[in-house]
Structure formats: C-alpha cells, structure tokens
Amino acid sequence: MDRDTWNPTTGCNKVSAGCKYCYAEVMTKRLHAMGIEKYKDGFKVRVHEDALDVPYSWKSSKVVFVNSMSDLFLPEVPLEFIQKVFELMNNTPQHTYQVLTKRAERLFELHDKLNWTSNIWMGVSVENEKVKSRIDYLRATNAKTKFLSCEPLIGPLSNMDLTNINWVIVGGESGRKSRSMEELWVWILKINAENRKLHSSLNNGVV
Numbered sequence: 001m002d003r004d005t006w007n008p009t010t011g012c013n014k015v016s017a018g019c020k021y022c023y024a025e026v027m028t029k030r031l032h033a034m035g036i037e038k039y040k041d042g043f044k045v046r047v048h049e050d051a052l053d054v055p056y057s058w059k060s061s062k063v064v065f066v067n068s069m070s071d072l073f074l075p076e077v078p079l080e081f082i083q084k085v086f087e088l089m090n091n092t093p094q095h096t097y098q099v100l101t102k103r104a105e106r107l108f109e110l111h112d113k114l115n116w117t118s119n120i121w122m123g124v125s126v127e128n129e130k131v132k133s134r135i136d137y138l139r140a141t142n143a144k145t146k147f148l149s150c151e152p153l154i155g156p157l158s159n160m161d162l163t164n165i166n167w168v169i170v171g172g173e174s175g176r177k178s179r180s181m182e183e184l185w186v187w188i189l190k191i192n193a194e195n196r197k198l199h200s201s202l203n204n205g206v207v
C-alpha cells in the first residue's frame with residue numbers, strides 16, 4: 001500500500017527530551033524560507049481547514065502518517081477541529097491512519113468524544129523512562145489499534161507494560177548531533193514485545 005503524510009495542523013511546542021532535534025521544526029524552517037503559504041507562521045500552531053478534504057482526493061488506498069509536522073493533541077488545537085479530522089478518517093475507511101502524539105494526557109481527556117473506527121491507529125512517543133506514563137493514557141483509550149514509537153530511543157526502557165499494545169517501533173536518532181542508542185536497549189524492548197507476541201519493527205538498523 002502507498003504511504004503518505006497528511007498535515008491538517010502545523011507547528012508545535014517542545015514538550016520532552018525526544019523533541020530536542022525535532023525534524024518537523026527543521027523542515028518547517030525550510031518550507032517557511034521557501035515561501036510556502038501553509039508555513040508562513042513558522043512553527044506556531046495552526047489548524048488548516050482547507051487541508052481537511054485532502055484524503056478524499058486520493059485514488060488508491062494509503063497508509064497515512066497524520067501530522068508529521070505537528071501534534072494533533074496539542075492544547076492549542078480545538079476539540080471541534082480534532083473531531084473534524086476524525087470525521088474525515090471515519091469517512092475514508094479505505095485508508096489507514098497512524099496518529100502519533102506526545103500529548104497523551106489530552107488524548108486520554110478527549111478519547112471518548114472521538115469515533116475510533118478501526119482504520120485509525122493511535123500511538124504515543126516513548127523516548128525514555130520519564131515519559132512511560134504516556135503508555136497508560138494510550139492503553140485507557142478506545143483506540144482499536146495502539147502503538148508505541150520509541151524513536152528516538154535515548155534511554156533504556158525496562159519493565160514496560162505492553163498489555164493491550166499492538167505494535168512497537170524502535171529507532172535511533174539521526175543527524176549531526178544525534179544522541180546514541182545502545183543495542184542493549186533495543187534488545188530489552190524486542191524481547192519484551194516478542195514475549196507478548198507483538199509486532200515490533202526497528203528503524204535505522206536490523207535486529
């Protein structure tokens with residue numbers, strides 16, 4: 001299936017250590033410098049009503065990363081707008097949407113006001129021990145498929161409760177100033193996931 005990104009919101013704020021070398025911030029600076037209208041306000045949080053219909057125009061089924069340039073559950077994004085994004089996803093079951101957030105608490109606050117059709121996969125970023133509580137918020141939601149993005153993995157994650165989690169993605173940081181990822185941290189995660197017969201995948205390497 002084709003892969004694509006869809007950005008009904010742009011801009012963000014850094015919230016935890018995983019944000020340090022944020023790819024979206026770097027890309028936004030470039031797009032802003034190129035004069036792209038959607039990025040005229042730089043990395044300030046903006047919602048884009050005109051982007052809401054974009055998936056209707058796709059001819060073939062896609063796997064879609066929602067908000068590669070932002071975070072749908074930022075406090076600045078009104079619930080009504082998030083509901084519109086969900087309505088679009090509900091109305092296009094031919095596409096699979098992967099929504100990833102670091103605002104797990106707000107995700108939990110709003111989850112029962114959203115319609116979780118099975119084509120919406122919900123994930124949280126877990127880059128180190130400090131933010132493990134995001135998993136509990138995700139687990140408590142009505143999302144049908146739940147995943148973790150442990151990328152960039154910048155610290156060990158031991159004793160992670162993976163109950164009701166369907167997929168774990170692991171990856172290191174890239175770029176000139178990247179923080180290193182230890183092989184042992186990856187093995188700990190992989191063994192934990194395999195013990196629970198989960199899907200796991202490693203970006204930027206092979207295990």
Ligand code: SF4
Nearest residue numbers: 012013014019022024
């Ligand atoms: S939450 Fe994601 S998009 Fe927002 S600053 Fe952090 S890494 Fe960047």
